[in-house]
Amino acid sequence: MQQLTVIGGGFAGLTAAVSAAEAGARVTLYEAHRTLGGRARTAQGPYRVNEGPHAFYRCGPHWSWLTARGLTGPLARVPLRDAAGLRLHHGGRLRGLPPRALLRLALRPVADAPVDRDFHSWAAGLVGADGARAVANLLAVALFHHDVGSLSAAFVQERLRRVAKLPPEAVFPRGGWQSVTDRMADRARSLGVRIETGARIEALPKGGGPVVVATSLAAARTLLGDPALTWQSGRTVLLDLALRERRGDPYAISDLDEPGWFERFTAQDRSLAPAEQSLVQAQLPIAPGQDRAVAVARAERVLDLGFPGWRERSVWRREAVADGRTGALDLPGTTWRDRPAIDRGDGVYLAGDQVSAPGVLSEVSFNSAIEAVALAMRSTARTGTAGSTAPTRTTRTTRTTGTTTITEPTGT
Secondary structure, rough: OOOOOOOOEEEHHHHHHHHHOOOOOEEEEEEOOOOHHHHOOEEEOOOOEEOOOOEEEEOOHHHHHHHHHHOOOEEEEEEOOOOEEEEEEEEEEEEEOOHHHHHHOOOOOOOHHOOEEEHHHHHHHHHHHHHHHHHHHHHHHHHOOOOOOHEEEEHHHHHHHOOOOOOOOOOEOOOHHHHHHHHHHHHHHHHEEEEEOOOOEOOOOOOOOOOEOOOOHHHHHHHHHOOOOOOOEEEEEEEEEEEOOOOOOOEEEOOOOEEEEEEEHHHOHHHHOOOEEEEEEEEEEEOOOOOOHHHHHHHHHHEEEEEEEHHHEEEEEEEEEEEEOOOOOOOOOOOOHHHOOOEEEEOOEEEEOOOOOOOOOHHHHHHHHHHHHHHHHHHHHHHHHOOOOOOEEEEOOOOOOOOOOEOOOOOO
């Protein structure tokens, strides 16, 4: 029985805690906020919104791990039979059929896309510049980035193949992602994991067991005092709306003219809003320094087309900016192997969605957490290190409401 400390109670931290406890470690998990979940938190109250659109991809490695433990809970699927279905904003109007460029590129194997070229220049050679731009903007649903075409072609193509797969991979935990993290936390506690919330860690433990730092990369950079812990990420405006229901509202709108995604989550899960109300969540990537109002105005123009009378039907609204919290984005010439390494030396391991692990979206968090625990357990088995000194910490309460800008704490 070895001691392991996990700093951060989001998806990566809970994955690390559960897997380490299952392997026989004594685990303590510290989380700065009063609630667990990290970016997978779901707002309490009548409108159960996540921080931006969330979905599981069923072919991912975390899927089998969660289902084997009964942690996914009841699920909803993409409502393919929804009358209005998916609409595409292209050429200034809504369309029902995707452009040919999307169909042609979606059939291309990932191996065809080069690592060392940007997606736009590679795709433009196959489907033309306009087609490549439209497909790149569609990927806003999975990348939260204002210029997807500037990223590595191989990186983008892998995500395109996953997003465009038929039947769709995406499934949705009923009640929001918080339901999954709550079950993960219950599983951790049943295995003996000690969980402390409202605890901000200011210094790593010294002379004790291994530590898994499962925070944002910015928080890890401050906690570890390592300025090299950086990687490309995105910045996106989040817009949440509750509307009185109207027959014919689309399930989702993908903006192909500029990057943006709008999804009516109550189409697949009625529990997310009161009866006869629709919960619509949108995310619109913006460039560094770009004003939020520009993206909000663009969103409202698309809503005018897709959700007629939405202003008069609105009963609740929330806006926020997610800055640097949208996962790893690989530029041309780089892959996941070039991101900050999991093993930081001296018994410290890094987990999260911007570190050196493969996968799409939350799969990176999962894979890095599993690898971090495996490395930590092997290390303690070799050295025989046991016990732990509690890290220096302070307690605090963090809440995000209204139209605040979402930022990460400097430590977790």
